[in-house]
Every structure is written in C-alpha cells, then in structure tokens.
Amino acid sequence: MKRARILITGKPNVGKSSLFNRLIGRKRALVHNLPGVTRDSLTEQAKWFWKTDEIELDLVDTGGIGGETFNEEISQQVQYAVEHSEILVTVIDCRSGIGPLDKEVINQLRKWRRKDQPWLTVFNKVDTPQTEVDEGEASRLGLNEFYFVSAEHGLGIEDLRQGILQHLADMKLLSVIPEGTPEKRNGITSLAIVGRPNVGKSTLFNALLGRERSIVSPIAGTTTDQVDEVIHIQDQPYCLIDTAGVRKKSKTEQGVEVLSVLQTKKALEKADVALLVIDAEVGPTDQDEKIAGMIESARCSVILLVNKWDTQKGQVPEKEAAKWIRGKLGFLGYAPLLFISAKKKAGLDQLGDLLAEVLRQRYARIPTKDLTDWIKVEMGKYNPKRAKVYTTYFIPASEKSGSAPKLVFQVNDPRRFHYSVERHLINGVRDSWGFMGTPIRVTVRKSGRLKAFARSVTK
Numbered sequence: 001m002k003r004a005r006i007l008i009t010g011k012p013n014v015g016k017s018s019l020f021n022r023l024i025g026r027k028r029a030l031v032h033n034l035p036g037v038t039r040d041s042l043t044e045q046a047k048w049f050w051k052t053d054e055i056e057l058d059l060v061d062t063g064g065i066g067g068e069t070f071n072e073e074i075s076q077q078v079q080y081a082v083e084h085s086e087i088l089v090t091v092i093d094c095r096s097g098i099g100p101l102d103k104e105v106i107n108q109l110r111k112w113r114r115k116d117q118p119w120l121t122v123f124n125k126v127d128t129p130q131t132e133v134d135e136g137e138a139s140r141l142g143l144n145e146f147y148f149v150s151a152e153h154g155l156g157i158e159d160l161r162q163g164i165l166q167h168l169a170d171m172k173l174l175s176v177i178p179e180g181t182p183e184k185r186n187g188i189t190s191l192a193i194v195g196r197p198n199v200g201k202s203t204l205f206n207a208l209l210g211r212e213r214s215i216v217s218p219i220a221g222t223t224t225d226q227v228d229e230v231i232h233i234q235d236q237p238y239c240l241i242d243t244a245g246v247r248k249k250s251k252t253e254q255g256v257e258v259l260s261v262l263q264t265k266k267a268l269e270k271a272d273v274a275l276l277v278i279d280a281e282v283g284p285t286d287q288d289e290k291i292a293g294m295i296e297s298a299r300c301s302v303i304l305l306v307n308k309w310d311t312q313k314g315q316v317p318e319k320e321a322a323k324w325i326r327g328k329l330g331f332l333g334y335a336p337l338l339f340i341s342a343k344k345k346a347g348l349d350q351l352g353d354l355l356a357e358v359l360r361q362r363y364a365r366i367p368t369k370d371l372t373d374w375i376k377v378e379m380g381k382y383n384p385k386r387a388k389v390y391t392t393y394f395i396p397a398s399e400k401s402g403s404a405p406k407l408v409f410q411v412n413d414p415r416r417f418h419y420s421v422e423r424h425l426i427n428g429v430r431d432s433w434g435f436m437g438t439p440i441r442v443t444v445r446k447s448g449r450l451k452a453f454a455r456s457v458t459k
Contacts, residue, residue, distance in 0.1 A: 012064025
C-alpha cells in the first residue's frame with residue numbers, strides 16, 4: 001500500500017521543523033530561531049505504532065507561508081503538497097496566539113484543501129501545563145480538532161501521533177509493515193548534487209525531476225535544507241538529493257549556513273554517487289577543489305557536470321575545456337565529465353548510461369589470482385625501495401554499507417612501499433579493471449603477526 005502523506009504547514013517561525021523532527025524521530029530539518037530557514041519542502045518516512053502494528057507514513061515539512069523571502073515560490077510548493085497529502089496539520093505558536101498572518105494562512109489553506117481532507121490544528125510551544133491557549137479564535141475560523149504540544153520538549157507528541165493514525169485508520173490508509181521485514185540501508189541508489197552556491201544545482205535537480213521542486217533563485221544560498229526525491233532515469237530508480245551550496249569558510253555565516261554545510265557532508269556520506277556541478281562561466285575554483293576533497297573523503301563515486309555550457313559553446317572546444325578542468329581537479333582524474341545545460345536540459349540524456357556504467361564498475365570484483373599475478377609483474381616494473389609484497393587482496397565496494405573498493409597489501413616493510421608505488425599500482429588497476437568515477441582505498445600492512453605499522457590512503 002502507498003504510504004500516506006501528512007503535511008505540516010503554518011506561518012514562519014512557529015516550530016514546524018521542530019515538530020517535523022520530533023515526529024520522524026531524528027534531526028532532519030534545519031532548526032533555527034531565524035524565520036524563513038525552511039524554504040523547500042522536505043519529505044521523510046516515519047514508523048509509528050498503532051495498537052499492535054508498526055505503521056509507515058511520510059511526513060512533509062514546508063516553508064512558512066507569508067514570509068519576507070521566496071513567499072510566492074513557497075506558496076506554490078505548499079499548494080502542491082496540500083493537493084498530494086492525505087492529512088493537513090497547521091501549526092500555531094500559542095505564545096503569540098492567532099494573528100493576522102495566521103488567519104491569512106488558514107484562509108489560503110481552506111481554498112487549497114479538499115472538503116474531506118482531515119485538518120488538525122497544533123498549538124506549539126505549550127511548554128508547561130499552565131500555558132494558556134486561546135482556542136476560541138481558532139474555533140471561529142472553522143478549526144475544530146486541536147492538539148497542544150511542545151515540539152522542543154516532546155510534550156503532547158504521542159497524542160498527536162495517535163490522532164493522525166486514527167484518521168488514517170478511519171480512511172483505511174494505514175500502511176502496515178509486515179513482521180520480519182529487514183531494515184534497508186537505502187533500497188535504491190542515492191545521488192547527491194553538490195557544488196558551490198549558485199552553480200545551478202537546484203535547476204539540475206528540477207530538470208531531472210521534471211517539475212519545479214526546489215526553489216531556484218539567482219540569490220546565492222537559496223537552498224538551505226537538503227531535499228530528497230525519488231526519480232527514474234532510463235527506468236532506473238534513484239534517490240536524488242539537492243544540497244546547499246558550500247561556500248568558502250571565511251564567507252560562511254554562523255548558524256544556518258554552518259548547519260547546511262554539515263547536512264551536505266552527511267548527504268555525501270549516504271550517497272553512492274556525487275554529481276559535482278561546476279559553473280562553466282567561471283570554471284573550477286579553489287572551492288570546487290575543496291568540495292572534491294569532501295567527496296573523496298566520503299568515498300562515494302563522482303561525476304563532474306560542467307553546467308551552463310550553453311553560454312560557452314562555440315567559444316572554447318570541449319576537449320580543451322575538459323583538459324583545463326582535469327588539470328585543476330587533478331586528483332579526480334578518474335571521474336567522468338559531462339558538459340550540460342540544466343536550464344535547457346541539454347546533455348542530460350547521456351547521464352543515465354554514464355551512471356549505470358559508473359555503478360557497474362564501482363561494484364566490480366577482481367579475482368585474487370588475477371590480482372596476485374598482475375602485482376608480481378607490476379612490482380617488477382616499478383619498485384624504487386625494493387618492497388616485497390607477500391599477499392594482496394581486493395575488498396569490493398559494498399552496496400549495503402556504501403564503502404568504496406579497497407586494496408590491501410601485506411609487505412615486508414611498509415616504509416619501503418613508497419607512495420609513488422601506490423599511485424603506480426592504482427593507475428594500473430584502473431587501466432586493467434576500470435573503476436571509472438570511483439575512489440580506491442589502499443591499506444599497507446606489515447606481513448606476519450608482528451605489531452603492524454599501517455597507513456591508509458584513498459586514491
């Protein structure tokens with residue numbers, strides 16, 4: 001059964017994201033005392049208990065309606081979400097009561113809402129039993145199902161959960177998880193779109209999704225939360241993640257932007273493939289190199305996407321531009337490169353085949369005997385410090401844990417196994433077995449049961 005969608009709405013800064021995090025059981029949405037932090041709507045799966053059954057459903061957090069920035073774009077997203085949700089939850093700050101903007105929001109939601117769509121009103125920030133709440137004004141506005149919670153402290157949350165589940169039970173929309181269903185790491189391949197601010201990440205996200213899902217603006221830093229959606233490319237499902245732009249550290253403000261960067265790092269740790277977007281009008285910068293370093297540290301595969309190429313086409317040959325970009329991002333020499341225009345959807349038709357090939361090579365295996373024979377030949381070609389390799393084995397990438405492929409060398413003395421030998425062998429492995437777009441980890445260990453001197457690098 002399709003999971004029911006529960007939509008959380010309201011004006012800015014009433015605690016919608018805090019309630020969203022509390023209901024899904026983890027800190028997913030950015031929470032800050034500044035209004036307007038949430039802009040793009042976020043959807044996350046939650047698992048709750050109804051009587052003896054475990055139920056799965058989707059919670060949707062939305063930007064505040066009536067804010068000073070991106071109000072039109074946020075309103076369009078909320079309207080779409082209302083039309084595609086089963087239950088509507090409107091949050092009101094009990095401390096300030098129902099003000100003119102709350103009334104505007106309620107009247108607008110009434111226009112978008114279906115007549116049979118359950119509508120719950122949550123008075124948030126009821127931090128103590130003595131907190132006074134004026135329900136009369138809400139009743140006069142036609143609202144009649146009230147819940148009193150403190151999202152920050154967790155008070156009243158279980159009553160709200162049970163109220164939502166009762167509505168789903170009445171509508172016969174409870175999605176029960178069968179007993180014995182195993183936990184999945186992700187279920188489908190995750191793609192994280194990363195890059196500097198204003199390089200076209202959200203435009204690319206919308207182009208791949210086929211609709212205006214992320215807010216697009218020439219203002220750098222428009223995206224704050226990471227946004228996830230399931231898409232299909234050539235009939236293959238992917239979880240697509242739009243992330244906040246990563247600025248230079250000196251330009252990163254305290255608070256929201258710092259949290260955004262942390263979320264981008266977490267997105268890379270969960271991703272199977274990173275799509276690093278580079279602005280063709282500017283070219284690769286020092287900040288692009290730092291983001292590339294973040295990708296390598298996360299050990300996910302990577303594809304370089306040179307966006308806005310339509311503005312440069314005819315001015316610089318692709319081969320010359322590719323050579324220049326690879327020169328700037330030399331340590332990502334294994335990454336494939338595509339020239340695209342997300343705005344015009346040009347070049348995106350090649351992405352499906354490229355993704356499939358990168359993933360195929362990421363999870364490839366090298367037979368131990370083939371690798372051992374190959375190492376003997378290669379060490380005879382280049383071995384300046386005459387290291388002796390006794391054992392070599394290959395650990396393939398794991399779809400379950402998301403780890404990158406790994407080469408392990410057991411040698412007589414790791415200090416003799418020079419870094420240039422590592423690079424020589426990594427390049428040779430790529431020439432012989434591929435692994436396009438994927439970092440390969442290397443671990444060097446002292447052979448035998450003596451105390452090991454080891455070092456690990458990613459190449």
